[in-house]
Amino acid sequence: MRSSHRGRRRGSGVIGILGELLLTCGALLLLFLIWQLWWTDAVADREQDGILAGLEQEWGQVDARTIAPRQEGPPPVPATPADTKVWGTMHVPAFDRPEFPLAEGVSLEQVLNVKGVGHYPGTALPGELGNVAIAGHRNTYGRVFEDIARLEAGDPVVVETAETFFVYEVTETLIVQPGDVEVIAPTPGQPGVEPTEQMLTLTACHPMFSARERIIVHAEFAYWTKRSEGNPEALADEVATSPETTEEN
Structure with a gap:
């Protein structure tokens, strides 16, 4: 009988230890999810706003x-940016x-996790013939492309540089395999x-x-405008809701 009681006590002790381990693992998992799904966003949002x-x-x-007029002729092409530099x-x-920084490169640690979206090195720059390819996170680290599935044909995507607004309009959305790199080819x-x-691709x-x-x-x-002359038509909603416009009305 004593042996039987000792066996039951040992079994209870093992179950108790396993229960504590499961609770600890659950707490750690919860903390990881909070860090991954909330804290990384909070930090990235603050960095990007800065x-x-x-x-x-x-x-x-x-x-x-002011709505800037569309310009005639080929748009100016920005100089090739240095790696990891925010240039747009x-x-x-x-x-x-609707607004976030654009940096050079697609490194997770140096660009996508901390600065916003990243331009694939070697792809076209705005204003050039070819394909301006840009990557961004859909969840965590600011979630800059969280709403990418919402885009429809004709929706504007605008790249702003120190002197120019480059306006592109969505043509199609595709779902592909990770190895299908031809989507960012000069001719997609x-x-x-x-x-x-002149194309642009978001991934x-x-x-x-x-x-x-x-x-x-x-x-x-679609077209380009001079930054010194105001916002392009594609950003007319930003003009309508700007503090200056609101105060005057």
């Missing part, structure tokens, strides 16, 4: 009361968060074919909270 404020201070404010701002009016989907158009993981596939959005160049 970057945007710094760019505005460096470049000067855009006259938010992206505006996607269809997104809940046709590697080795010389480009004849992000798909579906949400998974890296199983990629969601791809292609857009074609």
Whole structure:
């Protein structure tokens, strides 16, 4: 009988230890999820807001009361940026968060996790023939492309540099495998074919909270405007809701 009691006590002790381990693992998992799904966003949002404020201070404010006229002729092409350097701002009016920094490179640690979206090195720059390819997170680290599946044909995607707004319009959305790199070729989907158009491609993981596939959005160049002359038509909503416009009304 004593042996039987000791066996039951040992069994209870093992179950208790396992229970404590499971509770500890559950708590650690919860803390990891909070860090991954909330804290990384909070930190990235703060960093990106600081970057945007710094760019505005460096470049000067855009006259938010004015719609800039479309320019004739080929757009100016920005100089090739240094690796990891923030060289532009992206505006996607269809997104809940419509503005975020654009940096050179697609390194997770140096660009995508800390600065916003990243330009694939070796792909075209805004204003060039070819394909301006840009990657961003769909969840965590600021979730800049969280709303990418919301984009429809004709929606504007705008790249802002120190002197120019480049306006592209969405043409199609695709779901592809991670290895289908031809989507960022100079002529999207046709590697080795010389480009004849000015394109832009956005890439992000798909579906949400998974890296199983990629969601791809292609857009074609529509027009360009001078930053010194105000916002482009594509950002008219920003003009309508700007503090200066509101105060005057």
